[in-house]
Amino acid sequence: MSRSDDGIVIVGASAAGLSAADGLREGGYTGPITLMDEEVEPGYDRPMLSKGLLAAKDTEPAALRTSDQLAAKGIDLLGGHGAVGLDVDRRLVVTSWGEAIPWEHVVLATGVAARPLVTTDGTPLPTLRTRADLATARSLAAGGRPVTLVGAGFIGLEVAAALRSRGVEVRVLSGCELPLASLVGDQVAGWLHQLHLAHGATFELGVPTASVTETAAGYDIHLADGRVRHAATVLAGIGTDPCTDWLIGSGVALDGGAVTDPAGRTNVPGVWAAGDVASTPDARLGRPRRFEHWTHAIEQGRSVGLNIARRDAVPYDAVPFVWTEQYGYTVHLLGERRPGDTDVVVEGHVTDGDFVVAHADAGELHGVTICGRVRALRVFKKLLRSGASLDDALSAATPA
């Protein structure tokens, strides 16, 4: 029985899902495309949530596509429709409204959710991942009370910087000794940390948070060493989890995400995954891994769409790329620093916020961290893609 009339269902309408839809049309697919998402108004500029949007008071996140753009490409968007189950035998997605939507191919692009930090009374603390979270975070910012951030990853630090720009008193708690050090090296991480201190953020590092209890005045944060910190308000940035609960028992292999081959195919024929939720083989780690990078979601999503449309299985491979904005500085990370890497300043000066730092081991270039030199990105991306050495990076650099 041909199911070709059933078309393609894409679950998740953010960067990866929208790009998969575009890739399908770009690849010549002319059948029906249904994009569904649990958010009522999905598909917006998510990177800006923790950056300029939190710093601003009322600007709404920009939509990634207009309804006219979607209509012109014949893409049906079902907002407010979460997926609650996948039936791989009858080829159906079951929605939160109880509908069963048939598919010839389905793309899992449900992304990740902010990992909840829940008080001992069972209240989940605010996080920042979605449009709705932005409203909560803004009300914290507008409330005038000090904000304690649990977690010092990209989200925690960007939120700290955005809140400081609004004059909010900010304290950051983290189990790590120096935020982002494993990703950018000690020198850049130290500079960023100093930047936060100079802007009045305070830190308590090196001791993880054990639990949070609710009090009359707010919260008590119990640190792992037994100390307690009082907090008026708390926002958690302690990581993310892939949105795969709805796939448990479906037959799709799950291992820290929906496991795919390099082309984006899961173990079930007709079922693909793209973006943050997709866990792809990593030869170096010897296990599947996910990327939570904006451009990765877009390019890998498009690649999956093209593969489906062209009945192809072209592997997707690109240099990892992520950026963060703090206090007006944009820091770009290309490739990936590995534990034990030496960090070499190949251009500029770190303390000036104008630099290119290479991360390498035994002359092998693994990653580059760039600030204030956005034009250098293209050069170093090409070097990383070609498997260049630290010497190549040094020769490509424009000194000072």
Added chain:
Amino acid sequence: MTSVKVDPGRCTAYGLCVGIHPEVFNVPPGSPIAVVTREVLTPDDLEDVQEAIRACPAQALTLVEG
């Protein structure tokens, strides 16, 4: 003739386009938006310019033909 235009109402000067193709895009110091520095694109520019269009979180870039 193909060119790329920046929608000033959407651009927020992320600068991802500059990182992807610095010969075509630039965010001058102090500028609130990206600017196009090569009015007419060459065939060699197209692949990177299209990647920049896809990558733009603000979806502020459009290819213009003719």
